[in-house]
Structure formats: structure tokens, C-alpha cells
Amino acid sequence: MRLFGYARVSTSQQSLDIQIRALREAGVKTNRIFTDKASGSSVDREGLELLRMKVEEGDVILVKKLDRLGRDTADMIQLIKEFDAQGIAVRFIDDGISTDGEMGKMVVTILSAVAEAERRRIFERTNEGRYEAKLNGVKFGRKRSIDRHNVLSLHQAGIGATEIARKLKIARSTVYKILEEMKVT
Structure with missing residues (x-):
């Protein structure tokens, strides 16, 4: 079992130092810590891509907090499922959550259900907003260009x-x- 670490901040002005220190204290070697200074809303991040290429079955990825892996629940769950399918566990140091073992499978299932509920809520809110806008006279779609x-x-x-x-x-x-x-x- 090899330990890998992942740290992310949203902007280049923020510091990764606290996360990197926590990963080192948890036993991750410096050369196995992958970092990004990018929004968590996208899974197309250089550090994350390198991590995905390096890890193998039996490895463990440590992340300081749940929201550092990704801001969007659905994308984060997809990443966790991807790692789980490869036999790679993900552990969140501060949150005390781990995806390895039977309890880990339950955590992934629960997180998946939460992500699905979040997608449904977003869809419902979007439709409610669209309906309200239509009631207020807002027109959707491309403006007509033909007289x-x-x-x-x-x-x-x-x-x-x-x-x-x-x-x-x-x-x-x-x-x-x-x-x-x-x-x-």
C-alpha cells in the first residue's frame, strides 16, 4: 500500500501549506503529494490528472477535507467511484471519512445518494426559476432575427x-x- 496525497486551493493567492503539512504528518512522502490551484468545479485539473495516472490498486489517497477533492458533489462522487473501481481508497483526514472496506462502500453509496438528491434539487430549482421568469414575461431562446x-x-x-x-x-x-x-x- 502506497500513500498519495492531494491538495487543492481555488485561487493562486491561496496557500497549500496547511494541507501539504497535514498530508506529510499523515505519512505521505513529498514526491507523492499532488496539488492544484484551481476551482474544484472542474475535474480537469493537472495535479488531479497526474495523481490518477500514478495510483494503482491497493493505494490510498489522502485528502485533508472532503471539499478539497471537488466542490461539486456529483463530480466528487464520480472521482471516488472511479478510484473505488480501481481498488484505490480515498481517506479524508479532517472529516474522518474513508472509502476502504465495507464501511467505505456504504459511505460511497450514501454520498452517491446525496449527489443524486442534489442534482434533483438543482433541476427543480432551475425549473421553478424558469417558470417564475415566464410568469414575469421573460422570454427564453434566441431572439428572432427575421422581421x-x-x-x-x-x-x-x-x-x-x-x-x-x-x-x-x-x-x-x-x-x-x-x-x-x-x-x-
Whole structure:
């Protein structure tokens, strides 16, 4: 069993020193500590990628706190599951959480359930916000770039769909769609 460490801060102005010290005190060799100064919202981090390449079955990854592995619960759970599938345990020093053994499998299951509940809550809040915005007159989608009244006036002037499409540099099917929307036959 080899010990590896992972430390992350969100910005380059923050210091990794406290996390690195805790990892060393827990027995991780300096050359096996991987670090990132990047947001935890993305799993595309250089230090994390190097760690993923180095670890093997039976290894243990130490992280000072749960939120240092990732800020987004779903991504963090995905990382833990990925390591678990490779036979690699993850231990969080301050939180007292470990993914090894039977209790570890239970922890991963519970964390997965929490992540799924979080995804559902975010989805519900997004839909509620969208519904509220629609009630307040907010329109979603791309702004219309074709002057519908121009299409209508050309049609009423007796110009055919093909000619309207050519003049306005739009597809003929778009002309028909606009005329249908405006209830013109």
C-alpha cells in the first residue's frame, strides 16, 4: 500500500501549506503529494490528472477535507467511484471519512445518494426559476432575427414564398413557418 496525497486551493493567492503539512504528518512522502490551484468545479485539473495516472490498486489517497477533492458533489462522487473501481481508497483526514472496506462502500453509496438528491434539487430549482421568469414575461431562446411583418407584407403584396425567401435571404420553409404562425394561408 502506497500513500498519495492531494491538495487543492481555488485561487493562486491561496496557500497549500496547511494541507501539504497535514498530508506529510499523515505519512505521505513529498514526491507523492499532488496539488492544484484551481476551482474544484472542474475535474480537469493537472495535479488531479497526474495523481490518477500514478495510483494503482491497493493505494490510498489522502485528502485533508472532503471539499478539497471537488466542490461539486456529483463530480466528487464520480472521482471516488472511479478510484473505488480501481481498488484505490480515498481517506479524508479532517472529516474522518474513508472509502476502504465495507464501511467505505456504504459511505460511497450514501454520498452517491446525496449527489443524486442534489442534482434533483438543482433541476427543480432551475425549473421553478424558469417558470417564475415566464410568469414575469421573460422570454427564453434566441431572439428572432427575421422581421415577421416584412414577410407578411410581402406575402400580402402577392409575392410568392420562393421570391420572399430569396429577397430576405431565408429558407422557403422559414417563410411558410412564419406565415403559418401568423395564421396566414
